Amino acid sequence: MSIIPKFSFKNQAFKLRENAILDVTTVVLSSKGYDLMTMDDVAGAVGISKPSLYKHFKSKEELVGEAMVRLLEGAIEEVDKLPAALNPVEKLQALLEWAMRVRLGGGLPFLPSTSPHVRDMLMRNFKYMTRVLKLNRLLEGLVKQAQKEGLLNPALPTDVILYSYYARTCDPAVEYLQKFSKMSDDDIVRHMLKVSFEGFRT
The missing domain is CATH 1.10.10.60 (Homeodomain-like)
Structure with a gap:
């Protein structure tokens, strides 16, 4: 048969x-x-x-929407396969490292544009919005857990930390460093992670 x-x-x-x-x-x-x-x-x-x-x-809208859906699905897969032994901040760092390496390889940030047209177009895309909401729930859970454990400042509103984190995925400093500095991609990721989670102070 x-x-x-x-x-x-x-x-x-x-x-x-x-x-x-x-x-x-x-x-x-x-x-x-x-x-x-x-x-x-x-x-x-x-x-x-x-x-x-x-x-x-x-259409171009459908094409771009599907490209963004694929990016978000990749991010959700990365979160799902993070080792359980990592604490919430280590998980946030690991995902941000993945996102920066995607950017350095010519990929897209989580937040594709501040253009009202693009934002409205994506908000009308049901498939995109369901992935955005799922990723947001996962990351918000990690941020709240980290605050509860004292790993992130509990005095800061969760949304401030969460959206600052999203902003790091589209920070143009990554591209500028790749283009104009002599650092390797590994060094760029390492330094940007340190700045993102520890700031500029010694």
């Missing part, structure tokens, strides 16, 4: 091309931003025609 594969080769090829499209979209978004990025840019970089691109994503 033969077993019918769950996915045909055609479907697998379609999914592989879709992942390639999202990889390229991430790079183009990181370098050009949403407003300057075009579907022609993405199609050309992938090496496919624009009609082929539209078979996967019907």
Whole structure:
């Protein structure tokens, strides 16, 4: 008795091309931003025609939304696989390290833009918003636990710590250091983690 594969080769090829499209979209978004990025840019970089691109994503909004969904799903997976032995601050540090390495590799920050258009577009994306809320719950839980254990300042509002943490994922200092300093990526991550959690004081 033969077993019918769950996915045909055609479907697998379609999914592989879709992942390639999202990889390229991430790079183009990181370098050009949403407003300057075009579907022609993405199609050309992938090496496919624009009609082929539209078979996967019907619009630039849908394409960018899916790229951001994939980023958030990656972050949630990172949180889920953090060792239980780590304390909450160590878990926050580990996720921030992952996020900075994504950025240094040409990826996107958690907070993609302050553009009202992009923000409104993403807020209309149900798939994106469900991932945002899930990640926020996970990180808020870590921050509250760290405050309860005295590892983070309990006098600070939780939201101040949480949103300052999010801001570190899109800090332009990471790109500036990579472009203009002579530091390795490992050194950039190490120093930025120290500044983020310990400040500038000795």
